[in-house]
Amino acid sequence: MKVLVINAGSSSLKYQLLDTNTQEVLAKGLCERIGIDGKFTYKAPGKPTVDAADVSMPTHAEAIQAVLTALVNPNGGVIASMKEIDAVGHRVVHGGETFACSVKIDDKVMAALEENVPLAPLHNPANITGIKACIAVMGPDVPQVGVFDTAFHQTMPPVAYTYALPYEYYEQDKVRRYGFHGTSHRYVTQRAADMLGKPIESLKLISCHLGNGSSIAAVCGGKSVDTSMGFTPLAGLPMGTRSGDIDAGVMEYLMNKHGMDIKEMLNVLNKKSGVQGVSGVSSDFRDLCSARDAGNKRAELALDMFSYGVKKYIGAYAAAMGGVDAIIFTAGVGENDAQQRMDIASGLEFMGVKMDADANNIRGKEAIISAIDSKVKVLLIPTNEELMIALDTAELAK
Numbered sequence: 001m002k003v004l005v006i007n008a009g010s011s012s013l014k015y016q017l018l019d020t021n022t023q024e025v026l027a028k029g030l031c032e033r034i035g036i037d038g039k040f041t042y043k044a045p046g047k048p049t050v051d052a053a054d055v056s057m058p059t060h061a062e063a064i065q066a067v068l069t070a071l072v073n074p075n076g077g078v079i080a081s082m083k084e085i086d087a088v089g090h091r092v093v094h095g096g097e098t099f100a101c102s103v104k105i106d107d108k109v110m111a112a113l114e115e116n117v118p119l120a121p122l123h124n125p126a127n128i129t130g131i132k133a134c135i136a137v138m139g140p141d142v143p144q145v146g147v148f149d150t151a152f153h154q155t156m157p158p159v160a161y162t163y164a165l166p167y168e169y170y171e172q173d174k175v176r177r178y179g180f181h182g183t184s185h186r187y188v189t190q191r192a193a194d195m196l197g198k199p200i201e202s203l204k205l206i207s208c209h210l211g212n213g214s215s216i217a218a219v220c221g222g223k224s225v226d227t228s229m230g231f232t233p234l235a236g237l238p239m240g241t242r243s244g245d246i247d248a249g250v251m252e253y254l255m256n257k258h259g260m261d262i263k264e265m266l267n268v269l270n271k272k273s274g275v276q277g278v279s280g281v282s283s284d285f286r287d288l289c290s291a292r293d294a295g296n297k298r299a300e301l302a303l304d305m306f307s308y309g310v311k312k313y314i315g316a317y318a319a320a321m322g323g324v325d326a327i328i329f330t331a332g333v334g335e336n337d338a339q340q341r342m343d344i345a346s347g348l349e350f351m352g353v354k355m356d357a358d359a360n361n362i363r364g365k366e367a368i369i370s371a372i373d374s375k376v377k378v379l380l381i382p383t384n385e386e387l388m389i390a391l392d393t394a395e396l397a398k
């Protein structure tokens with residue numbers, strides 16, 4: 001099947017056309033500055049690349065139209081007509097408690113998506129706009145599927161997802177841990193089972209998705225049983241610019257001291273904190289590594305805080321699952337930063353983790369990076385959320 005995967009943001013739209021039989025990416029690209037001055041990129045293996053500025057894209061509908069036009073363009077396109085697209089898979093950030101798996105979108109699902117908007121006011125409206133634009137441009141007969149970042153974590157038990165707040169905030173207001181990056185954690189844990197040649201039902205896995213946004217998941221028997229992000233993606237580890245967990249009491253103290261309102265405070269926690277905030281250098285780990293190597297102590301502290309944070313979650317989740325068979329590293333930092341992987345794993349020898357420095361000296365490729373005699377395997381697995389979305393979509397559109 002040919003599946004178009006769409007990840008719509010408020011002013012951007014990432015797309016990929018995949019063949020789910022061969023798992024090949026036929027074309028991919030990005031529409032940016034939708035509603036502003038429209039920028040469009042398109043890449044397909046062996047075809048001329050498009051990188052165009054000032055493309056008229058007042059709304060997401062024109063952006064989708066631009067994608068379809070490029071895909072069927074006799075000069076550089078990869079399909080003869082739009083009819084070759086069998087289904088569209090949409091990344092949706094928040095499925096709340098309504099969606100524990102991917103779903104084919106109909107009116108009822110659309111209504112439920114709208115209901116979940118208050119849980120993700122920045123992301124879900126953009127995802128909904130993307131879905132509506134596809135239906136408007138492609139017609140009602142092309143199946144549209146929603147794949148949720150939160151769905152994989154819906155298997156968490158109450159002991160892991162309940163916050164120690166008055167219980168009515170959960171019952172009435174749905175305040176609880178949801179977790180994110182679910183599509184990535186699901187993909188890499190399935191791949192891990194394949195790489196280890198064991199049924200996923202028999203495995204205790206800790207999946208470390210370390211990128212600009214980072215989260216860790218404890219996956220027992222193929223089911224997420226705990227994860228570090230929470231009600232929002234602000235929780236858990238220190239990230240590129242997000243604080244991760246802090247004492248909530250800090251907020252009142254800083255707001256009073258610096259005359260900030262809650263919006264300004266949240267802007268600090270989301271955009272000015274994390275490794276960027278601590279180092280004062282950058283949110284990008286490559287810049288931080290260069291700064292540390294040049295002797296910058298705050299860059300070193302930020303990097304050390306990050307690896308220490310990941311290490312603590314690994315210990316906690318091994319305890320939560322009563323052991324661990326394999327630890328997985330994925331996403332920008334996890335796939336590329338050998339030093340971070342080494343720093344995270346060092347000190348975990350007591351629980352059976354033994355790295356192989358040579359095997360770890362690798363980037364962006366599936367590999368076992370622990371020593372042959374390591375009781376706990378350590379795996380590098382590049383994530384592929386688009387493929388996971390495409391496979392779910394093909395399955396539901398059948």
Ligand code: ADP
Nearest residue numbers: 210211212213283284285286331332333336337
């Ligand atoms: P996002 O959460 O935006 O999807 P990614 O998973 O793409 O983020 O990760 C982006 C981060 O990966 C960058 O901020 C950068 O810090 C890190 N990264 C990418 N390549 C390298 C590298 N070679 N060494 C260290 N870090 C890297």
